Amino acid sequence: VNDPQGPAQPRTRADWEARYQTGNTPWDLGGAPPVLGRALAALGPGRGRRALVPGAGPGHDALAFARAGWATTAVDIAPSACAALRKRAARAGLPVDVLEADVLDLPASLRSRFDVAWEQTCLCALPPESREAYVRVLRDALRPDGLLLALLWNHGQPGGPPYDLPPGLARTLLAPCFDEVGVETLPPQTSGRQGEYLLRLRPRR
Numbered sequence: 137v138n139d140p141q142g143p144a145q146p147r148t149r150a151d152w153e154a155r156y157q158t159g160n161t162p163w164d165l166g167g168a169p170p171v172l173g174r175a176l177a178a179l180g181p182g183r184g185r186r187a188l189v190p191g192a193g194p195g196h197d198a199l200a201f202a203r204a205g206w207a208t209t210a211v212d213i214a215p216s217a218c219a220a221l222r223k224r225a226a227r228a229g230l231p232v233d234v235l236e237a238d239v240l241d242l243p244a245s246l247r248s249r250f251d252v253a254w255e256q257t258c259l260c261a262l263p264p265e266s267r268e269a270y271v272r273v274l275r276d277a278l279r280p281d282g283l284l285l286a287l288l289w290n291h292g293q294p295g296g297p298p299y300d301l302p303p304g305l306a307r308t309l310l311a312p313c314f315d316e317v318g319v320e321t322l323p324p325q326t327s328g329r330q331g332e333y334l335l336r337l338r339p340r341r
C-alpha cells in the first residue's frame with residue numbers, strides 16, 4: 137500500500153517530501169530553540185559572517201541566524217520545505233539562501249565557506265550509514281577557524297529517525313573531523329526536547 141505520508145522512517149528525498157506535503161512534521165517546534173538564541177548572543181552580531189544550517193526543515197533556526205545578521209545558507213532535501221522557507225524568509229524580509237540539495241552532496245563552492253554550522257536534528261535524521269560522510273561534509277564546509285554548534289538529542293528510544301545520539305556515540309562520530317571545545321547539557325526549557333545537549337567543536341584537517 138502506498139502511504140501518502142511516506143514510510144514511518146523517512147530516508148529518501150521522496151519520503152521527506154511526503155512528510156511536508158502531508159503536514160506530518162512533528163519535528164517542527166514552531167520556533168528556534170532558546171539555546172540557539174543564547175548561542176547567537178554569545179557569538180555576537182553576525183555582520184555578514186556565514187552560517188550553514190543543514191537539514192533546515194521549517195527553517196526557524198536559519199531565520200534566527202539571518203535575523204542576527206548572519207549570511208545564512210539553509211539546505212534541505214525536501215522541495216516543499218525549501219519553498220516554505222523561501223516564503224517565510226521573504227515575508228520576514230530576511231535574506232536566507234535556501235538550497236534544495238542533499239547535504240551529503242553539497243556543491244564544491246560551499247567548501248571552507250562558513251564561520252558557523254548549526255546542526256539540529258539533521259544528523260539524527262540521516263540513515264546511520266551516512267553519518268561519517270555527513271560529519272566530513274560539516275568539517276569541509278567550515279573555514280579552518282570555523283565553529284560547529286551541534287544540538288544533539290539523546291532520547292534513549294530504539295529505532296529512528298530520529299536516531300538516538302548518546303554523547304559517547306556522537307563523540308565517536310565527530311572525533312575524526314572535530315575537536316570538542318565545549319559541552320552543555322540542556323534542560324528541556326532551553327532546548328526543545330528532553331535529553332538534548334550542545335556540543336561546540338572546531339574543525340580539524
Ligand SMILES: C[S@@+](CC[C@H](N)C(=O)[O-])C[C@H]1O[C@@H](n2cnc3c(N)ncnc32)[C@H](O)[C@@H]1O
Nearest residue numbers: 152163191192193212213214238239256257261
Ligand atoms: C527531523 S527534520 C529537522 C528539521 C530542522 N533541523 C528542525 O530542527 O526543525 C530533518 C530534516 O532534514 C532533511 N533531510 C533529510 N535528509 C536530508 C539530506 N540527505 N539532505 C538534506 N536534508 C535532508 C529533511 O527534509 C528534514 O527537513
